Amino acid sequence: MERLGAMGYRVWREESPVREGTAFNVIAEQRGVRWADEIVVIGAHYDTEVGTPGADDNASGVAGILELARRFAGVETGRTIRFVAFTNEEGSNSRGNVMGSRVSAEGSRERGERVMAMLSLEMLGYADSTPGSQRYPFDRESAIGRSMNLPDRGDFIAVVGRTTDAALVERLGSAMAGAGTVPVVPVALPPVIPDIYRSDHANYWISGYPAVMVTDTSNFRNPHYHKATDVVGTLDFGFMAGVVDALEVGVWGLVE
Numbered sequence: 001m002e003r004l005g006a007m008g009y010r011v012w013r014e015e016s017p018v019r020e021g022t023a024f025n026v027i028a029e030q031r032g033v034r035w036a037d038e039i040v041v042i043g044a045h046y047d048t049e050v051g052t053p054g055a056d057d058n059a060s061g062v063a064g065i066l067e068l069a070r071r072f073a074g075v076e077t078g079r080t081i082r083f084v085a086f087t088n089e090e091g092s093n094s095r096g097n098v099m100g101s102r103v104s105a106e107g108s109r110e111r112g113e114r115v116m117a118m119l120s121l122e123m124l125g126y127a128d129s130t131p132g133s134q135r136y137p138f139d140r141e142s143a144i145g146r147s148m149n150l151p152d153r154g155d156f157i158a159v160v161g162r163t164t165d166a167a168l169v170e171r172l173g174s175a176m177a178g179a180g181t182v183p184v185v186p187v188a189l190p191p192v193i194p195d196i197y198r199s200d201h202a203n204y205w206i207s208g209y210p211a212v213m214v215t216d217t218s219n220f221r222n223p224h225y226h227k228a229t230d231v232v233g234t235l236d237f238g239f240m241a242g243v244v245d246a247l248e249v250g251v252w253g254l255v256e
Contacts, residue, residue, distance in 0.1 A: 004028040007073035009083075014107065016087050016100040023087040025100040028069055032255065034078040038114050040254045041082045042068060043101065043200055044121040045089030049226045056222055056230055058089070060125035060240060067244050068251060077255040079116060086200050101200030105207040117168055117254050118211035120201035124243045125235035126222040129155040135220040137195035148187065154221035156183035157243045161201075161212040162191045168210045172250045179249040182242030195220075214247065 005011045009028035016023045026046075032038065044061030048054025062085055069083045086100035101120075108115050128134075134154035138144055159173040166188035173186025189196050196202075198218070201211035219225035224234050 043084035061121035122199040127239040175253040176246035176250040
C-alpha cells in the first residue's frame, strides 16, 4: 500500500467480512482528467486455495495489476483507473457473500458509480504450445466449438465474457492483439456455460456492470491448478510479460 501511495495513487482498504473475522480488498485509484466519474476497474484476487502456493492462481494476476499500476502511475488518463487486489475468491468463500469482489462491486452499485468496464486478471502465467494442450468447457467439435474455431494449443491469452459483453470483449481483445506481444483469443460465450462465472468479474455482472476475464484458461490448460505444484518454476515469464504488454495497450483503449 505504501508503495502504491508513493506512486501517487489514492490507496485504501475495503473490509470484506469472513467467518473468522475481517479480510480486506486493497484499492489504488488515479482520477481521470476528463471523465473522472467514469471508472475502469482492473482487479485480481490475492488469496490462494489451501495447500497450493498459487504461483499462477493467482500471484500472476496480482503481479499483472501491480505492473500495470506502475506503468500508469502519474500518467494522465481520461477516465479514472482503479486497481483492486481482491480477497476471498477461493474455496468456500467463492460461493457466498464474502467474496471481496462482491463487496467491491456492490459498493460501487450502492454509491451509484459508473464502472465502464471491469477486467479480472485470473491466471496469466501458464502457456503450453504442445498440440492438444488446450481444452475448453465444451467440446471443440460441438456446434459452439466449431463456430468459434478455437486453437488446440495453449499458447494464447483469452478475453472471456458473456455474449452481452461482446462489444467489450472485442474491443479489449482487438487492442491487446494489436500490441503484437502475445496471441489473444477473445471469446463471448452464452451465459448458460457455468465456467465463465469462475472469477471476480462475475460479481460485477451481478451488480450490472460490463466485465471480462483475462485468463490463461485455468485448469483447461494448467495441470497444476489448485495443486501443490503451482509454483514459480512452472510459469512462462516471457508469456506473462507479453500479456502485460498487451494489457497495457488494451487498458489505454478503455481509459484514454
